[in-house]
Amino acid sequence: MAMKSGQRRGRLSWLLALLVISSASGALAAELPVYHLTIKDGTFEPAVIKVPAHTRFKLVISNQGPGPEEFESLELRKETVLAPGVTRTVVFAALRPGSYRFFGEFHPETAQGKIAVK
Amino acid sequence: MSNAIFIVWRESVEALLVIGILQVWLNNREQARMGLRFLWGGVAAGVGLALLLAFIMLRVQTELAGAALEYFQIGMMLVASALIIQMVFWMRRHGRTLKRKLEAGMEQASSRANWWAVAALATLAVGREGAETVIFLYGFGMSRTGLAQLQFFAATAAGLGLALCTYWLLSRGGRFFSCRTFFSCSEIVLLFLAAALLVDGVDRMIGLGWLPPLLDPVWDTSALLDDSSVAGSLVASLTGYRAHPALLVLLVYLAYWLLITVFLRHSRPSQRKTA
Numbered sequence: 001m002a003m004k005s006g007q008r009r010g011r012l013s014w015l016l017a018l019l020v021i022s023s024a025s026g027a028l029a030a031e032l033p034v035y036h037l038t039i040k041d042g043t044f045e046p047a048v049i050k051v052p053a054h055t056r057f058k059l060v061i062s063n064q065g066p067g068p069e070e071f072e073s074l075e076l077r078k079e080t081v082l083a084p085g086v087t088r089t090v091v092f093a094a095l096r097p098g099s100y101r102f103f104g105e106f107h108p109e110t111a112q113g114k115i116a117v118k
Numbered sequence: 119m120s121n122a123i124f125i126v127w128r129e130s131v132e133a134l135l136v137i138g139i140l141q142v143w144l145n146n147r148e149q150a151r152m153g154l155r156f157l158w159g160g161v162a163a164g165v166g167l168a169l170l171l172a173f174i175m176l177r178v179q180t181e182l183a184g185a186a187l188e189y190f191q192i193g194m195m196l197v198a199s200a201l202i203i204q205m206v207f208w209m210r211r212h213g214r215t216l217k218r219k220l221e222a223g224m225e226q227a228s229s230r231a232n233w234w235a236v237a238a239l240a241t242l243a244v245g246r247e248g249a250e251t252v253i254f255l256y257g258f259g260m261s262r263t264g265l266a267q268l269q270f271f272a273a274t275a276a277g278l279g280l281a282l283c284t285y286w287l288l289s290r291g292g293r294f295f296s297c298r299t300f301f302s303c304s305e306i307v308l309l310f311l312a313a314a315l316l317v318d319g320v321d322r323m324i325g326l327g328w329l330p331p332l333l334d335p336v337w338d339t340s341a342l343l344d345d346s347s348v349a350g351s352l353v354a355s356l357t358g359y360r361a362h363p364a365l366l367v368l369l370v371y372l373a374y375w376l377l378i379t380v381f382l383r384h385s386r387p388s389q390r391k392t393a
Contacts, residue, residue, distance in 0.1 A: 056327065058181075068257025070250065074345045074354055075362050077325030080188075081175055081250050083257045089181040093327035096334065101346050106125065106254060108348060 032058045032091065039063040039071075039082065042107030049115045053097040062087035069111065073102035076115065122258065122270060126277025127284070128352060129251040133243040134281060135311060136202065137161060138288035139304040140236060143209055145289075146297065150212075153233050160237035164244025171249035172256065192322045194246050199315035201239040203378070206308050208232055209301070210385050310357045313374055317358035320370050331364035338362055 033052070037059055038045045051057050063069050065084030072079045076095075080088055095117045104111025137157065144153045178184055212229075255274060262270050291300055323329045340346070340361040345354045353359045358371060 065257075066261035068253050070254075072351075074321070074351065074360060077321045080184075081253050083176045083253050084261060086176065087179055088184050091185070091326070093325055103346055105351075106121070106258075108121075 044113035070105035122273035156233040160240025167245030168248025172252035195319040202312035314358035333365035335362035
């Protein structure tokens with residue numbers, strides 16, 4: 001009996017975990033505002049991205065090359081490497097108003113940008 | 119071009135620190151030599167992991183796969199951090215008694231488990247940063263032609279040379295300084311590295327919205343040392359420094375050092391007793 005209820009509890013927690021995961025991925029797929037960022041020749045376009053405060057959002061980063069780039073920001077807690085021709089989507093947690101800088105690690109002199117949160 | 123040299127060096131310095139320190143430690147202990155095989159096996163597996171990850175990063179374009187990759191990276195950071203801490207304390211405990219215990223057959227099982235941990239740590243250390251280096255080299259190598267490509271490969275070779283110099287200095291460090299000085303220094307370096315990995319992992323989880331930042335940011339020290347600058351980001355990846363830390367990150371960092379200090383205090387007297 002004890003084993004059975006233990007098993008049931010085990011199965012239940014698996015179900016719960018699945019639920020949490022699926023709802024999390026559901027939240028991912030939910031319609032978040034989408035912004036685009038293009039990397040070209042070691043520069044970001046646009047250099048300033050305006051987003052609303054306290055809202056989750058998606059940033060679709062595409063690297064048009066030539067050459068790879070690493071989108072990095074310790075302030076925004078993101079780091080992602082993009083080979084030339086690669087597009088990646090990054091989901092950002094809700095941000096407080098302010099200005100958050102990001103840069104391209106492989107072209108730190110020219111690849112500078114920021115996300116302006118209002 | 120100096121950019122390429124620096125990036126190759128930077129991406130490899132973390133792995134070099136971990137592997138170099140482990141190698142010196144294992145080399146200096148006759149009974150621990152067996153661990154060297156695991157260390158180099160781990161490095162080889164790490165190169166494989168780096169290539170595999172780089173391949174996935176090149177291919178991954180869908181959002182779901184991108185998210186999975188990010189979760190995997192967070193997992194790698196946290197596991198690497200835990201393995202480093204485990205290794206530091208293992209080295210501390212067994213620094214002097216390993217030989218005797220191995221001879222007495224007391225430590226067979228635990229040291230075998232530890233050799234696997236050595237291998238796993240080497241794999242993660244090389245695989246994690248190595249993937250970025252592979253993409254960097256592949257992407258730039260492809261995008262350049264003729265003389266520029268030659269120059270690029272020269273710069274890459276220089277970066278690798280610089281990395282090997284760092285490694286050489288590190289492994290010679292064991293001879294320049296007394297064993298004791300070298301190991302108390304390397305212990306601190308490793309513990310800071312583990313702290314940096316922990317902070318990075320927690321930070322990424324805040325970035326995903328899994329953990330609450332509590333108060334964000336607590337302060338802004340970017341005027342003092344900007345973590346977006348070249349020097350600042352190097353300091354960040356070696357110590358866990360943040361110019362705009364969230365309160366949660368700060369608490370985790372403080373709790374980490376508090377626990378480590380307690381454990382270090384605790385492990386010292388027992389070392390004396392057995393010595």
